Amino acid sequence: MEVNVKLFATLRDGRFKEEKANINENTQVSDVISKYNIPKEEVKICLVNGRDADLNQTLKNGDTLSLFPPVGGG
């Protein structure tokens, strides 16, 4: 199955902005993070389809996964 992976801020460095990823069933968010060699401690905010998710959430076909390092402003 396929999910849409979006990276932001410094996570884009040396990687990409957005990519379709082919994954197996029962793939968790943390598996995708490992697939792209992103150190887990660099991921502060994780959204699946725009909602808060944790690293062990299982992804479904067509999900959008958005990953952010620590960011702030205001």
Place this chain on the structure above:
Amino acid sequence: MKIYRVNMSKLSFSIEDVPERWNTLGGRGLTSTIISEEVDPACNPFGSKNKLVFAPGLFAGTKAANSGRLSVGAKSPLTGGIKESNSGGTAAQRLAKLGVKALIIEGMPKDDKWYTIHVHKDGVNIKEETELLGKGNYEVIHTITSRYGENTGVMTIGQAGEYKMSTANISVKDPKGHLRSAGRGGLGAVMGSKHIKFISLDDNDGEGIEIKDKKKFDDAAKIFNQGLLKHPVSGEALPKYGSNVLMNILNEAGGLPTKNSRMGRFEGAEKICGETMHDTIVERHGDTTHGCHVGCIIRCSQTYNDKDGSYLTSGFEYETIWGFGAGCMVDDLDIIAHIDHECDDVGIDTIDTAGTMMVAMEAELLKWGDGEGILNLIESEIKSGTPLGRILGNGPDFTGKAYGVLRVPTVKGQTMPAYDPRAVKGIGVTYATTPMGADHTAGYSVAANILKVGGSVDPLKKEGQSELSRDLQIATASIDSTGLCLFVSFAVLDFDEVFISVLDMINAQYGVEWTKDDWNNMGEYVLTIEKEFNRKAGFTKNDDRLPEFTSEAIPPHDAVWDISDEELDKVLQF
């Protein structure tokens, strides 16, 4: 320290001792105290009874990093309530170095003449001004810098302040000779009503800062400063991308108010986001990071150049880019930068001008997405003070009434900023209940709702939002009193030793023994007097409500505003 008091009715000046009860007040705590004690809440904001107060924070001029914010207070012509708006720039530290705890401007001239105030170690000089009338803020700053020298602070109003428009701000010269603004609430119009075009500051031979226990202060400041650098938000993300790094995350989270809050996502977000802005600045040889005041180590400001590599704007903030961008459906960062420059020069708040332009688009004065049209309205109408310009310059509510627009995105007349209250419910509680009118900085619940700083509260659920907003509003009222930049809060919220270092600095500088309770009490005190001022000015609980359109579902999450009136009424009951 001392109080400088200027009476514009008599064109006179006095130096006063600081009343003992004001000793441990600064910044917002002091401006709101003075407005509460000395201004009739029922007064006309443009009349002689209103006062304009400038106050550096408790730590201004010290080694504490990021302590150079300036608070400005008055009764607001935009909201009709009490207002504190704070700004970077070089003024707060100059006032502190002069030993001036507050500069109070009262009365108004009996004639039609305009004046300037020059502040120095022996007092102030009030002089008539003719040359710079009708000029924009950039020209004022450049002219005053060449008139008095590089090392001169400037606080100025543009044309909008002269016209007494309710979105007019007060601009403060920054270390690079550009400007920062006390943006919200129309304080520039109050300065204009007193016929003051600019205030210049010379801190030469000032009496300096008194610190009771210097060693203890320095030790605490070291912990504080290191904490700011250690936190990934203030130490890495803000210096690199500025506050506009938020564009993509609000877009992804479905909380980016788009097309006057019809949608929570904007198709053009990537074109105007912080990552794109960073790359554009680098490509055009701008400056990706600098501070808005001396001693700022977070350095979230930047210089954004145009395509030819010439200076276009600085202090280019997320809220500005959201407002004219997603809010108005404009996906061109260069046009938004031009608009930001014009707003700064004319002297109007970017958030309330963006809210006004959304209303203008509702009224079909402009098409959605027409960035050039926005620029034209500012340059040709607001700057010139035409009848249309005066309608727009008075903000979204005024414009909405003039054109019969129902969908006006304000609370207490002030525009809701860059976070949709239905999809980021904690910030909705702040918009509704802060005495300031819709203001994200008054209790930045976005931190726990979206950024996962200072805890984690699901942005789409009702639970926990009132407590979150209340605690942050209290902490913010205290932070605003210290003169610390609000961006220190990320480290203060996450690192206990940084919070303790703030208490230690207060205790060392002022010779007191404050605990966490005293810190919270200060915040509650400030909010209490502000709410009481608003009550006497005629506000009721019905003013603590969001616009009616927030009962409509906003995509992608189809979120609605569902926090009850009864719950809102309890938020700031102490």
